[in-house]
Amino acid sequence: MTLPTRWPAPAKLNLFLHINGRRADGYHELQTLFIFLDHGDWLSFAVDESDAIRLEPALPGVPLEQNLIYRAAALLKASQSRPLGVTITLDKRLPMGGGIGGGSSDAATTLVALNRLWDLKLDDETLAELGRQLGADVPVFVRGHAAFAEGVGEKLQPVTVPQKWYLVLVPPVHVSTAAIFTDPELPRDTPKYSWATLQEMDWKNDCQELVKKRHPEVANALSWLLEYAPSRMTGTGACVFAEFETESAARKVLANAPNWLQGFVAQGVNLSPLRSGLQPVCA
Ligand SMILES: C[C@@](CO)(OP(=O)(O)O)[C@H](O)COP(=O)(O)OP(=O)(O)OC[C@H]1O[C@@H](n2ccc(N)nc2=O)[C@H](O)[C@@H]1O
Numbered sequence: 001m002t003l004p005t006r007w008p009a010p011a012k013l014n015l016f017l018h019i020n021g022r023r024a025d026g027y028h029e030l031q032t033l034f035i036f037l038d039h040g041d042w043l044s045f046a047v048d049e050s051d052a053i054r055l056e057p058a059l060p061g062v063p064l065e066q067n068l069i070y071r072a073a074a075l076l077k078a079s080q081s082r083p084l085g086v087t088i089t090l091d092k093r094l095p096m097g098g099g100i101g102g103g104s105s106d107a108a109t110t111l112v113a114l115n116r117l118w119d120l121k122l123d124d125e126t127l128a129e130l131g132r133q134l135g136a137d138v139p140v141f142v143r144g145h146a147a148f149a150e151g152v153g154e155k156l157q158p159v160t161v162p163q164k165w166y167l168v169l170v171p172p173v174h175v176s177t178a179a180i181f182t183d184p185e186l187p188r189d190t191p192k193y194s195w196a197t198l199q200e201m202d203w204k205n206d207c208q209e210l211v212k213k214r215h216p217e218v219a220n221a222l223s224w225l226l227e228y229a230p231s232r233m234t235g236t237g238a239c240v241f242a243e244f245e246t247e248s249a250a251r252k253v254l255a256n257a258p259n260w261l262q263g264f265v266a267q268g269v270n271l272s273p274l275r276s277g278l279q280p281v282c283a
């Protein structure tokens with residue numbers, strides 16, 4: 001199979017997010033529905049014999065050793081005994097700390113791509129387990145299929161949902177996932193439901209009211225979007241989204257957005273572009 005010259009790292013949305021409780025180690029039991037968006041970052045990989053991992057350009061405020069791309073490559077490299085080198089180029093399009101999983105998706109794409117390019121022959125199970133060490137959201141990006149997630153996000157059941165169009169608004173604020181999960185006011189008592197029951201329910205995000213309270217920019221974006229369509233927050237924010245049947249309906253609303261609100265329109269997909277795109281990609 002021909003390998004891509006550049007690899008997609010798509011965004012995700014949490015179509016719902018329920019917090020069911022807190023474990024002794026501080027992590028939260030949750031139920032959530034992940035879908036992918038046909039929009040995201042792009043990564044290119046030039047492998048070499050140097051035994052060094054290089055990444056360009058640097059991300060503002062993220063030291064190299066903390067960049068999830070570098071950490072993913074280093075984790076893979078540490079599992080091998082021979083010298084492995086690569087220069088990775090990142091075309092960053094997704095907002096950071098937006099709840100659309102850019103960092104986690106970059107990490108997953110790095111694992112999947114370098115597994116091929118370094119010819120490591122690791123299976124998806126092993127890659128997902130390596131990903132889990134980098135962040136709760138990395139395994140779903142490695143697996144690459146829309147999923148109903150439980151546990152702390154590691155129990156994944158692939159699901160197929162209708163592929164709608166989404167308008168995603170990016171409020172001008174960075175929401176810290178750790179800060180939301182340690183906030184005493186976060187509700188943590190939604191009962192656990194079966195996937196069959198959840199499909200019949202109205203979907204909600206248990207972090208939304210708290211994030212709105214802590215970050216008025218999120219509250220403002222959501223109240224603007226709610227004038228046009230049912231809307232919710234994704235993950236622990238800051239991004240909010242509304243669902244549409246057609247691309248043009250979503251674009252029409254985006255065209256009305258005031259200057260202080262940035263956003264994008266993308267199709268929701270069950271199969272990640274990382275998986276569907278393992279074929280030649282044109283620039
Ligand atoms: C809750 C979600 C839903 O998608 O939020 P977003 O990050 O997408 O907004 C994710 O699962 C987040 O995944 P991820 O961002 O990879 O989380 P991690 O790096 O593993 O953890 C960041 C912090 O969130 C908290 N955390 C994360 C996941 C979880 N089930 N319970 C937690 O309490 C922990 O305090 C941890 O220190």
Ligand SMILES: Nc1ncnc2c1ncn2[C@@H]1O[C@H](COP(=O)(O)OP(=O)(O)O)[C@@H](O)[C@H]1O
Pocket residue numbers: 059061062066067068069095096097098099100101102103104105106107177235237238
């Ligand atoms: N390659 C990366 N892309 C984005 N963020 C990264 C990356 N590597 C590390 N990070 C750090 O992870 C944090 C959360 O990233 P991101 O995945 O974009 O947000 P979220 O988990 O809210 O969707 C960022 O604020 C940044 O400090």
